[in-house]
Amino acid sequence: MAVESKTQSRSAALETATAAAGGSEPTARRTVGDVSVPNPVMTCRQVNVHYGDKHAIRDVSLDVAHNEVIAMIGPSGCGKSTLLRCLNRLNDTIPTAVVTGTITLDGQDIYERRQDVVQLRARVGMVFQKPNPFPKSVYENVAYGPRIHGLAADRTELDEIVQTSLQRAGLWEEVKDRLDQPGTALSGGQQQRLCIARTIAVGPEVILMDEPCSALDPIATARIEDLIDELRQNYAICIVTHSMQQAARVSQRTAYFHLGDLIEVGSTDMIFTNPKHRLTEGYITGRFG
Amino acid sequence: MQTSTLILALLVLTAIAYQLGRARSLRVAGGPRGARKLHSLPAYYGLLTAIWCSLPALVVVLGWQALEDRIIAGQVVQSMGGGVQELAPGELSLVLNDVRNVVAGNVKPDAVAPEIATAALRWQRLDGLSRTSAAVLALCVALAGGWITLSRIKPTMRARNRVEQIVRVALMGCSLIAILTTIGIVLSVLYESLQFFRFVPVTEFIFGTQWSPQLAIRADQVGSSGAFGAVPLFAGTLLISFIAMAIAVPVGLFSAIYLAEYASRGFRAVTKPMLEVLAGIPTVVYGFFAALTVAPLLRGVGERLGLEVASESALAAGLVMGIMIIPFVSSLADDMITAVPQSMRDGSYGLGATRSETIRKVVLPAALPGIVGGVLLAVSRAIGETMIVVMAAGLSANLTANPLEAVTTVTVQIVTLLVGDQEFDSPKTLAAFALGLVLFLVTLLLNVIALKVVRRYREQYE
Structure with missing residues (x-):
């Protein structure tokens, strides 16, 4: 895992601070650490998000690498979930949200007019804070995505997709005899793994996780964390979390956000052992947050 | 003093x-x-x-x-x-x-x-x-x-405890009033119905296909056969209710979907109160509308098409009743749709579903039990509706499935049987109670089912 920092590009840290026009608003803070990685899956450059009058994210630039888990940490309201929701344009469903800047997926601008949101969301899946299985059977929950995207030609193929997805999510052994029971009848941890299986079933490149364990008990959390580590072999994963231990356990890189600014990015080891910025240090040593 | x-x-x-x-x-x-x-x-x-x-x-x-x-x-x-x-x-x-x-x-x-x-x-x-x-x-x-x-x-x-105890008893008394009144009404209707069934056998009432609620005063009187078969009345009620629901369910449901999922805030702000106004129009006004506007219109159209349309037709009454029920269905469905948590929609969007896929495959199935409950409540309203059918459906007890003919309903017959001078020991008057009893049982059953369904739905997300 520490290999990451060695291979990190030596290119100069991106200038993220821009002069604020008008000057009434505080200038965005400059990000400490290297936001870019070689050969990224997704890149964000100078992303700003406004919810009506509220400036939720200021000039954030950040890359997501292949086969890595990047953790986004920071106090509540710092904009980490907002950035996450920008990555698959789920902010589009909020009428007041305005997103500026560039976000690319495999070099393609996802906010471009030609970009089909439906396709994008199939490639950038999302797992939510609270497990939200549909009020359908376990099978139908997983088959939902493949069905709407026409991924399976017939029932056998669909069965196969459902089975592999549930296996990858580590849920198959527990539910294989009750695929026709409602997904809402599972336990909280099982529901969350069902939601992960549902996301995997569409075959995404990136999986976004918004505090996926905050509604779960420690045992279920440990299972999900193991799962995240396994999933890294096939997907890039962005995880927002309030638990610093979790960030330290599952991620290779960590990004620290503070009041809409991206303060510091770096390898997880670095951030937790030797933070450069005083705000990062304050947060991880528990002085605030 | x-x-x-x-x-x-x-x-x-x-x-x-x-x-x-x-x-x-x-x-x-x-x-x-x-x-x-x-x-x-x-x-x-x-x-x-x-x-x-x-x-x-x-x-x-x-x-x-x-x-x-x-x-x-x-x-x-x-x-x-x-x-x-x-x-x-x-x-x-x-x-x-x-x-x-x-x-x-x-x-x-x-x-x-x-x-x-x-x-x-x-x-x-x-x-x-x-x-x-x-x-x-x-x-x-x-x-x-x-x-x-x-x-x-x-x-x-312990003065506070005692006062609160007395207040609690008073509150319970108030809630008992509603229950006792219901029981009283049921018992009185039941009693009169039993009186009626002493004159007319239950089987004849339920299965008879002739309705002519008159009794001969003299043996040689013409046209007073005195038949009490309620089938034509129930058939008429069902026909009109069916037409009404055929209008109200799709229109109400689709308008609810539009309002809940697609409409801009401004459009919603205008439309919702308008729908509520529609719900506030007294049914007697809908009755005029049915009898004086819709029925002649239908007849005119029918004539041009070469169809025989009675001046009081099941279609006119059903159409207007359907319009009356639209806001009922739409506001209930709207509540049920908006009660589906946003996280369900997010989950579906997050998997790359379009808006219409999300509505069809996630939101509506999740809201369906509640919507079904709402529709059942609407049906029981349609069956019990009186004013529109009195004014627009007619009095002749035809046993027909043709919506262009005049039919009569249970409620209309109850009204005509009880209006005017009546003796309370003749089957003619008592028939009204028997009809009322059946109507009550049917709507009670529908309401119980509907409430059960709605309640089960509510528990799902809590």
């Missing part, structure tokens, strides 16, 4: 009792500073005293009022002698009516027989005596109640 004066006096006593109770609680606690030693706030001691002062006294007054008339009548009858006591109940009540008329001043005492006039005098005397004693008794009870409570006030007395 007049009853109103008595009540006023009791109110004054109650107010005084409140003040006394409050003051005494403070005094036993040792002045205003001592309020902390009391179990409850001083106001609760006042309230408790006031309640025990007024409540028993009110019960006495009301009980007296309820029994007074019967007791006086008994006394008067006894005093009249002369075989009055041996009269049949009907004749006795006629005699008593005469007496009452004299007492009330409707008839001059010299215009009636002397024994009636004497009886009336006696009645007046007894009445005055009764009022006075009622007043005295009530005031005594009030004073005694207040006094006993006052003398019991101690710092350790």
Whole structure:
């Protein structure tokens, strides 16, 4: 895992601070650490998000690498979930949200007019804070995505997709005899793994996780964390979390956000052992947050 | 003493009792500073005293009022002698009516027989005596109640708990009123229906296909066959309800989907109140609309197409009833759709579903039980609806599935059977109760099912 920092590009840290026009608003803070990685899956450059009058994210630039888990940490309201929701344009469903800047997926601008949101969301899946299985059977929950995207030609193929997805999510052994029971009848941890299986079933490149364990008990959390580590072999994963231990356990890189600014990015080891910025240090040593 | 004066006096006593109770609680606690030693706030001691002062006294007054008339009548009858006591109940009540008329001043005492006039005098005397004693008794009870409570006030007395207990009983009483009224109505309808079924067998009523609720007065009378087969009525009711639901369910559901999922905030702000206005139009106005606008329009269109459309048709009534029910269906469906948590939609969008896929495959299935419940409630409304069908559907009990003909419904027949001068021992009138009973049972069943379905849906996300 520490290999990451060695291979990190030596290119100069991106200038993220821009002069604020008008000057009434505080200038965005400059990000400490290297936001870019070689050969990224997704890149964000100078992303700003406004919810009506509220400036939720200021000039954030950040890359997501292949086969890595990047953790986004920071106090509540710092904009980490907002950035996450920008990555698959789920902010589009909020009428007041305005997103500026560039976000690319495999070099393609996802906010471009030609970009089909439906396709994008199939490639950038999302797992939510609270497990939200549909009020359908376990099978139908997983088959939902493949069905709407026409991924399976017939029932056998669909069965196969459902089975592999549930296996990858580590849920198959527990539910294989009750695929026709409602997904809402599972336990909280099982529901969350069902939601992960549902996301995997569409075959995404990136999986976004918004505090996926905050509604779960420690045992279920440990299972999900193991799962995240396994999933890294096939997907890039962005995880927002309030638990610093979790960030330290599952991620290779960590990004620290503070009041809409991206303060510091770096390898997880670095951030937790030797933070450069005083705000990062304050947060991880528990002085605030 | 007049009853109103008595009540006023009791109110004054109650107010005084409140003040006394409050003051005494403070005094036993040792002045205003001592309020902390009391179990409850001083106001609760006042309230408790006031309640025990007024409540028993009110019960006495009301009980007296309820029994007074019967007791006086008994006394008067006894005093009249002369075989009055041996009269049949009907004749006795006629005699008593005469007496009452004299007492009330409707008839001059010299215009009636002397024994009636004497009886009336006696009645007046007894009445005055009764009022006075009622007043005295009530005031005594009030004073005694207040006094006993006052003398019991101690710092350790749990006044708040007692007051709350009494309030709880009062609240329960209020909720019982609704239940008891329902039971009373059901029993009275049931009783009259049983009377009806003594004239007409249940099987004939439920399975008979002829409805002609008349009875011959003479044996040779023409056109009074007296058939009580309710099938045409239920068929008509179902036909009209079916037409109404065929209009209301799709339109209401689709408008709810649009309003909940697609409409801009501005459009919603205008449309929702408009729909609620539609729900607020009295059904009698819909009735005019059906009979004077829609029915002639349908007939005109039918004529042009070469169809025979009756001037009062099931279609006209059903169409207008459907329009009436649209807001009902739409607002219920709207509630159910908006109750589906946003996280469901997010989950679906997050998997790359489009908006319409999300609505069709996630939101509607999740809201479906609630919507079905709402539709069932709407059906029971359609079945029970009266005014529109009275004005637009007609009276002829045709057994037909053709919506262009006139049909009649259960509610229309109940109205026509009970309007005007009626004898309450003929099957013609009693038939209305039997119809009402069946209607009640059907709508009750629908409501119970609907509520069950809706409730189960509510639990799903909580």
